[in-house]
Amino acid sequence: MPPSIIISCILVSISLAGGQILFKLAALDIVKYKALGVASVFTPWLAAALMVYAFSTALWVWVLMHAPVSKAYPFVLLAVPLVPLASYWLFSEALNMKYAIGLGLIIFGLFLIQSD
Template identity: 35%
Template sequence: MDLGKLIIITCVVVMTLGQVLFKQVAINYNKAGSFFDIGVIGLLVVAGSMYVASSGLWVWALRSVEISKAYPYFALGFVFVPVLSAWLFGEVLTLRYGLGVLLIVIGVSLTSTS
């Protein structure tokens, strides 16, 4: 795997973790009942920082990878985020979701090959 694709995958992973942290921020907010709780603001800063980092990685990757080849990888977020949500938050994944994941993975494979 070349450096550009490795950076893109890292970008997607960082973005995915940011999304999961945003969900945790929402959970913490519901528990605390206040936006000004350290468990809300602190985690929100971390999640937002991950989005900033992900954007920086994206720009870095696009220096060496065509956007038409790079962009399909972002669809992997639709795979990673729900899987992590099921694991961490007990959210339910259905057979329909599994079929959708299969189609996404096939699509990314077909569109990202050189």
């Protein structure tokens, strides 16, 4: 795949991971608002997450116009380690060694799939 497509695939993965973090922030806000007696599920974090996902979707469609899905889709797996790492740093969520090994295997698998 050309470098522009690979970079776009990586950007899709990063934006998907970022969207998940924004969804988590929206969920935390919704819980906070509910505790205050406010009946709102729409928060700025949710709006940002939806915008990031709209961007991801548009970029993904562009990628699929220029690359086979069998080569592009494995890049989505990059979001898998990004989300837990971000949740560890941002929300102090626990990660263990088994988890780290599994993430390493996913990344190794991506490299195997892409090497032709």
